[in-house]
Amino acid sequence: MIVAKQKPLEEIIEELQDYTKILVAGCNECVTVCEAGGKKETAILASSLRMYFLNQGKDVKIDEVTLERQCDHEYLEEIRKVIGSYEAILSLACGVGVQFMAEKYFSVPVFPGVDTCFMGVTEERGVWSERCQGCGQCILARTAGICPVSRCAKRLLNGPCGGSTKGKCEIDKELDCAWQIIIDRLKELGKLEQYEQLSPIKDWSTERAGGPRKITREDIRQ
Amino acid sequence: MKEVKTPSKLEKILNAGHLAVTSECGPPRGSDPNVIINKAKMVKDHVDAINITDNQTSVTRLCSIASCIHLKLMGLEPVLQMVTRDRNRIAIQSDILGAASFDINNILCISGDHQKFGDNPKGQNVFDLDSMQLIQTVRYMRDEGKFLGGDDIDRPPRMFVGAAANPFADPFEIRVPRLAKKIAAGAEFIQTQCIYNVEKFKLWMKLARDRGLHKKVYILAGVTPLKSAGMAKYMRNRVPGMDVPEQVVKRMSGVPKDKQPEEGLEICIETIQQLKEEEGVAGFHIMAIEWEEKVPEIVEKSGLYPRPRIN
Numbered sequence A: 001m002i003v004a005k006q007k008p009l010e011e012i013i014e015e016l017q018d019y020t021k022i023l024v025a026g027c028n029e030c031v032t033v034c035e036a037g038g039k040k041e042t043a044i045l046a047s048s049l050r051m052y053f054l055n056q057g058k059d060v061k062i063d064e065v066t067l068e069r070q071c072d073h074e075y076l077e078e079i080r081k082v083i084g085s086y087e088a089i090l091s092l093a094c095g096v097g098v099q100f101m102a103e104k105y106f107s108v109p110v111f112p113g114v115d116t117c118f119m120g121v122t123e124e125r126g127v128w129s130e131r132c133q134g135c136g137q138c139i140l141a142r143t144a145g146i147c148p149v150s151r152c153a154k155r156l157l158n159g160p161c162g163g164s165t166k167g168k169c170e171i172d173k174e175l176d177c178a179w180q181i182i183i184d185r186l187k188e189l190g191k192l193e194q195y196e197q198l199s200p201i202k203d204w205s206t207e208r209a210g211g212p213r214k215i216t217r218e219d220i221r222q
Numbered sequence B: 001m002k003e004v005k006t007p008s009k010l011e012k013i014l015n016a017g018h019l020a021v022t023s024e025c026g027p028p029r030g031s032d033p034n035v036i037i038n039k040a041k042m043v044k045d046h047v048d049a050i051n052i053t054d055n056q057t058s059v060t061r062l063c064s065i066a067s068c069i070h071l072k073l074m075g076l077e078p079v080l081q082m083v084t085r086d087r088n089r090i091a092i093q094s095d096i097l098g099a100a101s102f103d104i105n106n107i108l109c110i111s112g113d114h115q116k117f118g119d120n121p122k123g124q125n126v127f128d129l130d131s132m133q134l135i136q137t138v139r140y141m142r143d144e145g146k147f148l149g150g151d152d153i154d155r156p157p158r159m160f161v162g163a164a165a166n167p168f169a170d171p172f173e174i175r176v177p178r179l180a181k182k183i184a185a186g187a188e189f190i191q192t193q194c195i196y197n198v199e200k201f202k203l204w205m206k207l208a209r210d211r212g213l214h215k216k217v218y219i220l221a222g223v224t225p226l227k228s229a230g231m232a233k234y235m236r237n238r239v240p241g242m243d244v245p246e247q248v249v250k251r252m253s254g255v256p257k258d259k260q261p262e263e264g265l266e267i268c269i270e271t272i273q274q275l276k277e278e279e280g281v282a283g284f285h286i287m288a289i290e291w292e293e294k295v296p297e298i299v300e301k302s303g304l305y306p307r308p309r310i311n
């Protein structure tokens, strides 16, 4: 899933200073799972904002809605009927949802309520960590199923570097060294000799470096 | 004797079977060329080649290539260190050609410390290539005379290609396979991380010898004289991938503060003397960090002076 964390309340308030009718829009997908922008967080944030503006003596109308997804036309369309009654939208979806909202409701100011961080997993409730950077050419077959692109601090395709210490990365004693895990897995799989195969220079054009990406599948396109 | 492939003086010395001695100079945090020139003057008669570090520990400094050019102008033999942290493949190839245009004949290919450690922790990193792929790139440019893109290079670089190895990082079991991988990528000489744990280094060497790797690459054992007990502790606790055994810390702490520099030099010289006899050690890389003036003494007392004359 896409992992995000809520922006500090002060920053959100700053974004919304000039508006008196605001719709806070949550999303039922990834940001619900990582507890940053689901129905519950939307409700809590909306009441914090109401409280704040009330204390400031400002008359600001704050409504809330949580859509199934903000990255699909279908669900975003659900608010078309009401969008005219708001001056601004605060979206608690990831950056994808915020943008799709902005593209669809072109004349309405849309603000992000979360910082979108990475694609990752829930290690345990309250702990999420990165697993993939969508490089567009997955090399997990060569690295025992562990991704050095997203999980090695230096993206080394032929790691580990000389800073790997007791299973941890040189940049942070709390961070696992991806290459230690790769080697442990290779060992477990009885494939340690694979370690000595040189990983070739990567084609990064399928990654961010190649410019914004798009997939078009004619076979299913309508 | 192997065939000499480049005009590198370091390669010639190693090829002739001499124990080579290299040292390193860190460029200044400013544009005064005299810093690099003066450091080089301190060591020049006692070493065969001088590494110039490339924004080491990610702290911004005068660039490695310009510093190497200063050494060339003094008639000295630089080893250009190049990290992949700060350059994509366009800049890497371009910088290699720039260095080659000044006949800088040695390169040490490394990935570089993460920028988190330096003065710009909020910056981007590049890592378009890693250190192994940088080794491959230089060898390809040199041996095939081609750019990575496939076009021919007019006057290809003629560089003796080196890599770093850290026998002390984890996991230990892949440290020799990793060396083998660097050799397979095209590394011709190795400079190791500073050795304080001599036993562990010897074990690494033995495992390398078991695979015949010492015959495929010249291994220069890295040493750094400790200036104080504090430095020993700092390196043990704070520098990732550094192995300073308790007995070394104890030995440094066991002498009064004003005698500690002397003790550090003594340990360094002893390490070299012990490793001179180790099969497969082809030379020494003396990294006297901001203590370059002590390099002549270390070289002399280790019995590595005078240096061979080779043209």
Ligand code: SF4
Pocket: A131, A132, A133, A134, A135, A136, A137, A138, A139, A140, A147, A148, A149, A150
């Ligand atoms: S190799 Fe690329 S696609 Fe595969 S997990 Fe890593 S970043 Fe994602």
Ligand code: SF4
Pocket: A151, A152, A153, A154, A155, A156, A159, A160, A161, A162, A163, A164, A165, A168, A169, A170, A171, A176, A177, A178, A179, A180
């Ligand atoms: S310690 Fe491991 S994860 Fe960290 S940069 Fe080095 S190889 Fe990558």
